[in-house]
Amino acid sequence: MPVVDVVDLSNNKVGELELADTVFAAPVNEALLYEAVRNFRANHRGGTVKTKTRAEVSGSGKKLWRQKGTGRARMGSVRSPIWRKGGTVHGPRPRDYSYRLPRKMLLGALRSALTVKLQDGGLTVVSAFDLADHKTRTMQAVLNVFEARRKVLLVDNPSDNKLDLGSRNLPGVTLLATREVTAYDLLDHEKILMSEAAAKKLSEALAI
Numbered sequence: 001m002p003v004v005d006v007v008d009l010s011n012n013k014v015g016e017l018e019l020a021d022t023v024f025a026a027p028v029n030e031a032l033l034y035e036a037v038r039n040f041r042a043n044h045r046g047g048t049v050k051t052k053t054r055a056e057v058s059g060s061g062k063k064l065w066r067q068k069g070t071g072r073a074r075m076g077s078v079r080s081p082i083w084r085k086g087g088t089v090h091g092p093r094p095r096d097y098s099y100r101l102p103r104k105m106l107l108g109a110l111r112s113a114l115t116v117k118l119q120d121g122g123l124t125v126v127s128a129f130d131l132a133d134h135k136t137r138t139m140q141a142v143l144n145v146f147e148a149r150r151k152v153l154l155v156d157n158p159s160d161n162k163l164d165l166g167s168r169n170l171p172g173v174t175l176l177a178t179r180e181v182t183a184y185d186l187l188d189h190e191k192i193l194m195s196e197a198a199a200k201k202l203s204e205a206l207a208i
Contacts, residue, residue: 001025002118006125006196011145014127017196020207024118026111033116033183035101036109040184043098050094054079054087106183111206113183123192125199129154131162139166143173146193153189155181155198178202 002025006015019025059079067074081089117123124146131138143152151172156163167173176185178198186192194202 004118004123004125004199006127008127009130009142009145017125017199019118019199020203022208023111023203023206024114026108026115028112028115029108030112032105032109033112033187036106036113036183037187039099039101039106040182045097047095047097049092051088051091053089053091054081057085057087059085107206109183110181110186113186114202114206117186117192122190123194125194125196127196129156129158129163129195131166134162134165136166136169139163139173140170143170146191148191148193151189151191153185153192154194155192155202156195157198157201178205 001018001021003016003018004024005013006017008014054077057079059077061077061079064075064078065072078086080086114123129142131142152170152174154163154167154173154175155178156175157177158164164175167175174185174189178201181202
């Protein structure tokens, strides 16, 4: 079983934590990670692109000239797709891109992502996020201690809102509860700061 150091908010080691092999030392399935990321992005896709058909563009429906006798091609409406500012044929319409991925695939991808982050040194287990107050500068000072310069993911189930209030205005910082963590979130952030309680809960919930 992998054993990780548990540190405090000053990045000093205060203990060790033994994690489940099947969760934090699982075989890395890259194909499963790809499918999980693809599913996450598709489910968050807007799908709001739309073009107007000839029934929706502005313009009169009057026949432009008589059918015969002018020598010109017959034309019924200025809104015809072959005219400038006419309707669009087979253009994009609003649609839902989301689809459901089997639960076992999502959990397998989550195990692979946790394993990758632990192996790469991107996962740090913190004993607890006991912040002195809810100010942003306090949270920023903690991140500076851990040299978290870019995208940071905080994983915890806070009993108060100090962590939420202190981190919500920091660019690149995301706070998630253990039940909300996905493989995409883990791979999308450079550094993961996870509370000891959250690490234990994930280790137990995802163990096979």
